[in-house]
Amino acid sequence: MTLPSSRLSRRSMFSAALSLGAATVLPTAAATGAARAATGSRRSDGRDGATAPRITDCAGWGAREASEEVVVLDTRPERIIVHHTASANVTDYSQRRAHALARAIQRFHMDTQGWIDTGQHFTVSRGAFVLEGRHHSLAALEAGDRLVRGAHCVGQNSVAIGIENEGTYTTEEPPAAQFSALADLCAQVCRQYDVPPSEIYGHRDFNSTACPGDRLHAMLPRLRQDVARRLGSAQPVGLPRWPVDLPVDWPADPAAPARSLAEYLPPGLLDPVRAL
Known part of the structure; x- marks a missing residue:
């Protein structure tokens, strides 16, 4: 995700922040479909007429x-x-x-x-x-010809779309519904911007970090293939085309243990959950 200057363990700090009191609702296909019809979100057709995933804009979730x-x-x-948030699952x-x-993410990024x-x-x-996430990202995606400069990966903020996934995926995989929504979103990004599915990476591929977790990173080949199918191709997706302009903090040996960059929210930032 983002790269704060602190080197504290993000998971130990973040887990306390997400101890919420809201009711538990397991995501079924029907429930997920209903959820995406919620107020503050919108869905538009892509440039080729394909239906885009429903995305809640900044106004819809109460952004500053x-x-x-x-x-x-x-x-x-x-x-x-x-990316993953390295928060509690x-x-x-x-x-x-x-x-x-x-x-909470916006408050931390802006205020801290x-x-x-x-x-x-x-x-x-x-x-x-x-x-x-960042303002105007949805409008830019819908236009398909511009990019909002982000702050999610050193060396890539002006050339890459950053997608954060709630949870910690070091030893377990994301819920099926979440992974499917990620694939839907990636397919829309690829469709709108003519990005090939092979150009989907994990944060650790560019910076020295454990993000997006061992399990989610291992699922990236499956994600690329799922995205390709959503784009109408059944052909195997090739390996990523590694950029030559990697930042200086990229590890010389990608298999070596990565140091844990601090990607956390301070304790209590989401406690209690604040409704709109």
Whole structure:
């Protein structure tokens, strides 16, 4: 995800922040479909007429205004970078939880990190809700010809879409509904920007971090293939085309243990959950 200056363990700090009191709702296919019809979200057709996933915009989850103008680049992204929040793998799959998470991330990024807005472009909750992160990211995606400059991966913020996934996926996989929503979103990004499915990476592929967790990172080949199928191709997806302009903190040996960058929210930031 984002790269705060602190090197504290993000999971130990973040787990306490997400001890929420909202009711547990397990995501079934029907429940997920109903959830995506919630107020504050919108769905539009892609450039080829395909139906896009429903995405809640910043106004829909109660975002603050950015502290200064968000930079919108007149270029398309070259790739997608997948992250995880390294937060507790809660069983609160509600829309209320998803909105609270988005607000908490923005508060931390703006008030603690001093950034102008949320760092990533989009967030996928464990309940399969898809939310806009940084302002104007959804409008840019719908236009298909511009990119909001993010703050989610050193060296890639002007060339890559950052997608945050709620949870910690070091020893377990994300819920099926969440992974499916991630694939839907990635397919829409690929469709709108002509990004090939092979250009889907994990955060650790560019920076020295455990993100997006061993299990989710191991699922990236499956994610690329799922995205390709959503785009109408049954052909095997090739390996990523590794960029040559990697930042200096990228590990020389990707298989070596990565140091844990701090990607956490301070304890109590989401407690209690604040409704809109």
